[in-house]
């Protein structure tokens with residue numbers, strides 16, 4: 014093999030290693046960040062009960078379990094518990110109505126959360142119920158899990174991310190969070206330092222206020238999408254901090270929920 018051939022093989026191998034690295038998605042890292050922030054904000058008594066059910070810090074380890082069991086048959090109806098789609102341009106009152114008058118199509122996130130919380134209150138010893146609550150409480154704050162029905166929550170919106178094919182849904186589940194390069198523990202710690210001053214206000218917000226905030230947040234993402242020039246750096250610059258705030262809010266609200274149930 015001459016030098017040119019060796020160089021060619023090296024270039025190919027380098028390329029292969031880049032593309033064969035498994036993606037650490039929001040599905041994994043985002044849910045862990047949210048669970049870690051929540052865990053650090055649990056009351057002592059609640060933390061003991063949660064640890065007893067899932068093992069020490071287990072709620073972080075199991076934060077992605079509801080995504081993993083989609084490939085199993087034990088919870089055959091759980092697929093649509095992870096999202097609740099909306100149409101664009103809805104009135105605030107129509108959006109808020111979805112919290113109690115569950116939409117008949119476009120996901121079952123709100124219905125699933127309400128029944129899981131009721132289940133946990135009735136029987137706080139069921140570990141699967143807790144695993145679902147930890148995960149779905151995070152999905153509730155993923156903008157593309159409460160996005161438009163007609164594009165399947167951003168899944169049909171094709172995009173380029175540093176020259177590679179992706180979709181709007183994946184940008185928000187995976188690409189944006191990856192772009193910052195933190196581990197989940199570093200990210201959770203950083204967000205606590207950065208947004209801790211907002212904790213009190215986040216705890217005081219009603220479910221209706223939070224849902225409307227989410228809805229308008231997602232609508233702003235769609236509005237930006239319509240004008241975006243394809244510059245990935247600008248996308249990250251524009252959206253990574255709002256994305257981080259979503260993670261922090263999700264963590265604090267999950268802690269509040271668990272402190273009230275367990």
Ligand SMILES: [Zn+2]
Pocket residue numbers: 079080095148152
């Ligand atoms: Zn999910």
